[in-house]
Amino acid sequence: MREVARLAGVSVKTVSRVINGEPNVSADLVHRVQRAATQLDYHPDLGASYLRRSGRRTGIVGLMLEDVANPFSATLHRAFWDTAAARGLAVIASSLDEDPERERRIARAMIERRVDGLAVVPTGQDQSYLRSHIDAGLAVVFLDRPPVLLDADTALATNRAGAHEATRHLIRRGHRRIAFLGDLRVIATASERQEGYEQALRESGLPVDGSLIRRDLHDWESAANAVEELMRLPAGLAPTAIFASQNLVTIGAIRALHRSGLQRVVALVGFDQVELADLLDPGVTLVEYEAYNLGQTAAELLLTRIDGYRGPSRHEIVSTRLVARGSGEIGPGSQPRKRSVH
Amino acid sequence: MREVARLAGVSVKTVSRVINGEPNVSADLVHRVQRAATQLDYHPDLGASYLRRSGRRTGIVGLMLEDVANPFSATLHRAFWDTAAARGLAVIASSLDEDPERERRIARAMIERRVDGLAVVPTGQDQSYLRSHIDAGLAVVFLDRPPVLLDADTALATNRAGAHEATRHLIRRGHRRIAFLGDLRVIATASERQEGYEQALRESGLPVDGSLIRRDLHDWESAANAVEELMRLPAGLAPTAIFASQNLVTIGAIRALHRSGLQRVVALVGFDQVELADLLDPGVTLVEYEAYNLGQTAAELLLTRIDGYRGPSRHEIVSTRLVARGSGEIGPGSQPRKRSVH
């Protein structure tokens, strides 16, 4: 900036005014400064300007996801970015991989970079470490999963209700032995989905059978192994239906059923969106929800906090809905049928 | 920092030394400063420290992708982040959506934030606007697509060879009317793949038939429409095989073939990775490559530039490989066959 000022023959303050489009600069000086800036290929240093500027904004927001490569996280990311970028904010996204220690470390790095706001899909069992920063003015929102030991804005899906609906859907088809495949136990949404599953069983007078519940599955391989184990249970004890409560877990269940040729014998309802699920044979019945909505809603909550909202915490809900495609409508006594070409 | 210094009864310089782990501070002072920092919940301002520090590094790198929600881009992102984050760098990712104007705007924003390096999947037809910044020391690498009108490090896949292999695979099965489905013409990789396709046809003495070439397809819907149009061509003119040269385009082709019940009649070879492609009936034959490798390689090239490498530009290649799963092995006279349960 000093060089631009020298070349244009003005003070740095005048250059600053021109760059920021402030009024009260003569047209002649505006022109001279712009020419000098172009000639020197000058670009202002946003970091330096934010340092001095009142309000202490960096124009950067942090987004802490489970894994930016997971299609669900990636959609959250895109939605969040669309909303934030429209406001000129840059988004620093990172992957926590269900590691609470990394959550703390990355949160600290975000704070040291003085992000204006932080959107978190939490992984640890304690987010109280953010308390002091929130009190100091940091805008924070949680999405997909609620914070623990901390009160803050949230954007969540109806996990319990969605799992309840999935299980009820299977019960209505006559199933009495319905397996539950769950993500890591420490994940709040995994517990909620299990609660919805168990509640639906109880309401129908069915037992909650621990031998049909497999938890701590976090990738498709472990889920596929769990399904294969379940299928080796003696007839009469093995499940006739499966509720897979997360997207990668659902993919694992699909793979295991196809591998063992049981995809038209054992009913399956999954959770989240799965690409091409409709083209499989049978199509995969899923409890779906709009990850995009979730990410956008979280960004909007965060922006109002950044804009100065200081009221009580708000809790936005995104609904799930069951989409029947075939796999969830298989009855308990089904035999493989000839495939109909549609 | 001033407050920490006051509370600890030392100068800010001493606080700075302790925070940065510099040697030559008495244990007593280290202890007092650390206590004061903890008590005040002090976190250093990285932006301010980078401003003053020699070398002018911000510890931020920019990543400009087509769309962070596209599974291919998302995998590039994850790989890039893994490599960059291991070095303590923060990654600002953004989506260009094939908009050259946005590419320029976002590149400028990255430069104004003084990123240490920039990794770009370019979308416009001219990246010379980065020339002056590279000369001024900005580290730049291009991935997946080469830059235009600019010489820089690249990490690219063997697009032409992969497309050539796909087309040859279909020719060997006896196909003579092979359709080409291509992404936006302005995308370099789309052209390269088309060249590979045409070259394979010519080598086998087959005509390059414009009526079988559909370009500027960029989402699955437009690709599905293109396939449906092709299938309405009179018998003898309609293609017996399709080469879909990008992941979303491949998904569109799969959907169209399934919708019209032709998935076991018309052969299909796709490009990129498609989730669950192996479980469809028939399984989808794909020319695959490791997006993760591409992202990691690009990050490594960028890091050496950031570390001071000033030599000539380097060009890394990631190989593609054809994975046969059924759809690409259908012959030109195929009839629907009964599905074998595996």
Added chain:
DNA sequence: CTGAAAGCGCTTACAG
């Protein structure tokens, strides 16, 4: 309408 001085939070370069 324009600019000289001070300062954002930190590090550099130096003196003691």
Added chain:
DNA sequence: CTGAAAGCGCTTACAG
């Protein structure tokens, strides 16, 4: 081993 002064690139608060 410790600190006072200067300055990174910019904006604020003020004077003219």
